[in-house]
Amino acid sequence: MEPHVIYRHSIATRILHWLNAVCVFVVLMSGLQIFNAHPRLYWGEYGANTDTAVIQIGSRHAPAEKAFPQWATVPSWQDLAGGRRWHFFFAWVLVFNSALYLLISFVNGHVRRDLVPTRAEISLRHLARELWSHLRLRFSLRHYNTLQKLAYLAVIFVLAPTMLVTGLTMSPGIDAAAPWLLDLLGGRQSARTLHFLTAMLIVLFIVVHIVMVILAGPVNELRSMITGRLEVPRDGA
């Protein structure tokens, strides 16, 4: 059974994917640097040391010196000012990159053709079958499978916009311009908590994404995101 090669990813998808990967790693790790400056999260408008935290790293009386270790932060040493510089620069790049991705993907049909599942695909029966084949580590390569599509859609249309909106709500300037954001999210400290939790969901996505690439054939998958070409079994689903 000769494998044959299909053209999987458009040049736009490939370039934006890697630019996106760089930006996401930087904003995540500089975000952990910023989090380290006050590793406690609250719910509501206010929250500081004597208030009750909903999540904290380290004990209340001795908050962790560094909640996240050196290898997880940018810069590696404790540097809130530096972390903020990295975070906001790459957040801006990410905004432009994402806007471009959305524009191109709607225009060239990537969203409709590759990402939106068909009615048949979102039947419980089909989803159960896909889940079962995932558990047996059998993946179809020719098209995105439904779980994969739903994961991508969730990141693009739910998690990424949530990151942006919760991030903006932490800005005292934006809060003055758009105070309704505070009502939407329940306050600045709630926004900060949601920003952190959503970031953790994105980390979860990245972990699963990389594991899937490795399980599905890392060389073939990596090449497809560089040259656009993916080897698939000739009669493979």
Add this chain to the structure above:
Amino acid sequence: MTSRILTRRQMLLRGSSVLGGLLLAGCDRLTNAPAFRRVLESAETLTYRSQRLALGSGALAREFRESQLSPVFRSNGTSFPESDQYVRWLEGQFADWRLEVGGLVAKPLSLSLAALRAMPSRTQITRHDCVEGWSAIGKWTGVPLSSVLKLAQVLPHARYVVFHCADSLGGSNADTYYESVDLLDAFHPQTLLAYELNGKSLPVQNGAPLRLRVERQLGYKQAKYIVGIDVVADLRGIRGGKGGFWEDQGYEWYAGI
């Protein structure tokens, strides 16, 4: 066959951890490279311009109800300025303290605390957001900075208002705290020279006798222990040249985010 796949997988894992380490070391080196630092800092201009656009001239920071006050308003940075001068002022209940207003003004001023308290005041309950991430809600009473600036008559080529403080975070006198805002924030109706917190004279740990409230920016802009106001055309000649104590350490001058 199995062993070959495993080897390849191990190679990938090892390769990616080496690559990750190199990338991180690269980020660290870039952080210390002045040219790259300037690239990162360009984001501040973009943020400043777009927020000014979004804010228009007069958007107000949200004001809260009494029931929403933080039970404890946290103090940060200096909690007691250690200079002999400050201790003398404190012992005399700030009767000898003066706020010196100068620089690009037609009428330099020297105002006592009583004179400031005699001016029309504004009270507002607002949220204080520290750059570290925490927030506290407090009730501030003070003189709108615009009233003082109008009294002093700001000259046409003025661009910034600089606040000089009595405390020194670095320990030596050369390191006294200072801050600055542009005229748009200086004349904003919620920008106060506050002398009361939660209905009482400003506690020492929160900046007695006078501190700045510039409500659409972060906590480090809210200079405490103010002793002097200087109206200037340019920030570059002052101290580290970046417009504030923390700005000279690498923090953004525009702290609206």
